[in-house]
Amino acid sequence: MSGGLADALIAARLLARLPGPLGGICLRGSGPAVDRVLDALAMLLPPGTPLRRLPGHIDEERLCGGTDIAASLAGGMLVRQRGLLEEARGGVLVVPMAQRLRRDVAGRVAQAMDGGHAFALVLLDDGAPGDERPPPVLMERVAFDLSLANVALADLALPLPERATERAPLPMLDAAEREALAGATQALGIASLRPLLQAEAAAQALAALDGAEAVRRSDVEQAARLVLAPRATQVPAEPPSSSPPPPEGGESAPGEAEQDGAHSDAPETLLVEAVRAAIPPDVLDRIAAGTLGRAKSGAGGGAGQRVRSARRGRPLAARPGLPGGGVRLALVDSLRAAIPWQPLRQRDPAPEGAGPIRFRRDDLRVRRFEERRSSVTVFCVDASGSTAVSRLAEAKGAAELILAQTYVKRADVAVVAFRGEGADVLLPPTRSLTRAKRALAALPGGGGTPLASGLALARQLGEAVAARGSTPVLVFLTDGSANIALDGTRGRARAQEDALLAARAIAGAGHDAVVIDISPRPRPEAARLAEAMRARYLPLPCADAHALHAAVAQVA
Template identity: 30%
Template sequence: MPTIYPFSAVVSSGEDHLGLALLLTAISPSIGGVLVRGDKGTAKSTAVRGLAEILPWIEVYDGDRYSIDPRDLGTTSPDGPFTSGQVTRPVRLVELPVGATEDRLLGSLHLEKALTAGAVEFEPGLLARAHRGVLYVDEVNLLHDHLVDLLLDAAATGTVTIERDGVSLSHAARFALIGTMNPEEGELRPQLLDRFGLTVQVSAPRDPALRVEVVRRRLAFDEDPTGFVERYADEQQDLTRRIATARDLVGSVRVSEAAMLKIAEVCAAFEVDGLRADIVTTRAAIAHAAWAGRDRVTRADIRVAALLALPHRRRRNPFDAPGLDEDLLDRILGDDELPDPPPEPDAGPPVDPADPADPADPDVEAPAPSPDGGPDSRDAGSDAPGPGTEATDDAPAEESPSDTTPQAPRTGPGTSLSAPAPAGTPYRPRLFTVDGTGEGAPGRRSRALGASGRRIGSSRGRGSLHLVETLRAAAERQAVRGTGLLDGRLRLDPSDLRTAVREGREANLLMFCVDASGSMAARRRMEQVKAAVLSLLTDAYRRRDRVAMVAFRGTSADVVLPPTGSVEVAAARLAELATGGRTPLAEGLLAASEVLRRERLRDPRVRPLLVVVTDGRATAGADAVARSRAVADHLARLAVPSVVVDCEQGPLRLGLATSLAAHLRAEHVPMAQVSADGLVDVVTGRVA
């Protein structure tokens, strides 16, 4: 078994709450788990995998695959009743791959026993293994929608019910859901986002001393993993004891009416939807008080809980960046400490409030300890190491400037840039699809064959077992095999296996190639184009699509928006797009062609739609018109469905965009439809 990097050795930047959020979820799983957002190489996965090593062990029945709690008389296991006694084992951290199938998540028939012995036995899935443990989803924002639906149902009910393939079974599935994601790769579905109790934004430390410490520890671990783990054994055991103590204390932590009213005021002030935010914030405040060793919730507990539970719940649309105004939070909380809740009826004598050692003293506010017992984790000036961020062996890959940072405006002959045009108000576009049936990444737009959707047939390929078609294939061959029935059962052969062919929906790539030259600055054309792209991107966020944009002006073309599903990145890139200069049409088409080439190499199944917004003029460089037509012919040979939106206006028209459309073998759309609504209608009505 590989050695796990110790949780206590993860170096903190002093600004994030990663370690604290994971510990609070471990203390009180009813909080609902943690979503960790951050760039590559910020120790998201390292910290999560290290968490399981410090969790107290649990008691289970020996041989129980569903890990029910022997002390919970209200829960039963499909493997029961048990006569072999009880055992203690470590908590499981179960990883759910983004490409997992529904059968792997829920469970399925035991194929070997079904085919060899004719027995119907259920093989539990990942949700059963995660019961009373941690379910970890790396790149959770890329998880297929049908798996998201199953997770939502399990998280809401704490139970998994299977009714399929002749199996009727139900089992408990209560787990801490922890997900990690890079926001640049797309946003998370809103329903799943709300199911995460806490959220944390992590980044690499900027302090050179902390960065050096990260590298030093990582090198030491890679050189001698066993020795490195032994050096942190005492700290690991101390964290385990503190978690166990806090779990025992959670049930006795009191929440005064004043504290609950203050939590409600905070949630109302930040205009969060629903009441789940109030519940989660209260639970997180209780867990934080237990972690700090207090028997009542204080102002400090509410502050920490709000910073972790509210940022992802105050978003109104995908363009809103997650976060919380800490100054506003402090104004709402005020400076006065919360009054003590009334004593319980069976409580002992009141504690002397003058005792400075009393953790419940209302005049003494204990600092919120960091996960390693150091100073308050929100003290940005603290340089004490503790859980937070750490360099992993998955170092950030080098990316081209066009894929990581907005391009600076080019300068040169014929380039006179104007200020970036603002985007119009985004709106909800109509649904559009690419004709035909693809095999692209699962999404919610065009028809496609994949692992999810309605069953339309069977084949011998990979996929979930189609039991009826498998039995039918075996029955048709019994006479040929000459054996008939064997012991009263149908004889099966591996060649009889059939898998289901399903038709669902796929995601598409919308590739915009936009003329940003000086002529496009007139009549607010760029504002209309930006509004359309942002509108389509918002729709892509809901339908799991990807959108890209190339802008050409002056003497060159820039990939201002690489293929992405992140509306935050898209809004920032588009806001900086300026207009001015000549029209390098050939360079724009070449840049679009290169983006599509890379995407096809990355995923040959991707089905793009190229939308070229231009008046057809080519004025940059010698033989500009001939070069642009040659590039258009090259794009036509790639068989990319295309649309040319003709921006030419005025009584005298040269028809250059019409000629460009002919070379691209694309549909030509006149300027009359180039408004925000018109551009979306063009894409909506496009027949690939």
């Protein structure tokens, strides 16, 4: 059986055994392997355990409960209905497309889990690697984060685990095992306490499922591999490969060899070594790229920032307010707000023309929506010097790759080039691949390096893009050196000072940005430039179009 499906089925057994302490599981991928794990979890749970699915378009009343409008109007009295979170109490709540779950809904689910609703959470993340992940507030509360992206078809025919008829008591962890898990958590750079507690619970559940009277070292290692390894934010340091050289005379001090051997076999050291080997490849890639913990905002690949809208987009929960000016009345939500007050209001004399439902100003609710802005990736290219041809080739290839995605995602590309005495908008925001190729091919190279002019023009273009309701992402291809000041005078000291001021202006504007150092060797000037504009610094002296596109996608 493949590691991904095997680990997912083990996690399902553990979750069915200890749903409260373990919280839940996140399954990345799509297809029959995910259905296989869900079927296994349903079989392992006790009969009659509720299993509910959370629709992405759910509203506040259906999620948390509230007034049943139809029953209240028919019966003339307040009738309340249970919410989905209440229905899932003691069972499992499955969240399809969890990476697109609204933050307000995620907050309500997390609040219910902490407030005693006691349900296990299954997050289904069918996004591609590098895309958005489920909300951190929910990922923090599930013990397992497993990938089912590459599962062999032969593994799907294997039998599912059977539900245990008797539940053995949970054995306790001794002090050495707890210290080993705590040391591994610290070595992996995991700051939260929840994964440590979840790993301890997983080790206890593993021992209990095998009928063991005590938690074994293998249980601790497997729990750390399942719970801690996918949450690593750093790769643990390699342990010393050899003991220090013996003192002069060739003999070790009494007991020194025994101490070294005991230290190398310490539970914490062995556990860290085992977990280091179990860190998933995608986590290692994100650690190396420095993208762990970074929130994804406007994208070079298409998705821009989320903004509130009064007329279109994904529906959000209604809020108190007055309709008008493009804001529409939420009639059903207004009814829900007014019905509980009807017994009190019916005692007062009815005003002339009053209907069966008496509304007040505070009862009115208005509709809200959320939509994603389109994004514009602005490439700012250094076209000066003898390497201008290769730099333009990189920008052209990356622009072509991003433009190819605009058929399915809303994304535009613009190109700013600086050389000689100033900077020019080589290509205004467009989705036309033909225009991009034509404009990039027609740009000559050479001359001075007016870096400050290029940064200033890129910022102005970004502000224009933001003013039109789109999300700008600024990508600078430069080695960070400059010899032309903002006013056109020559001199490296003044030019570098103007460039840093222009970079700080970009930081003040709040635009997402990345500085790609394409010099033969990484230069401190480019790193200082990125620090000044609060952008990510990528030393890519040998970047090709695919590497550049991947770097931009990670930042955006």
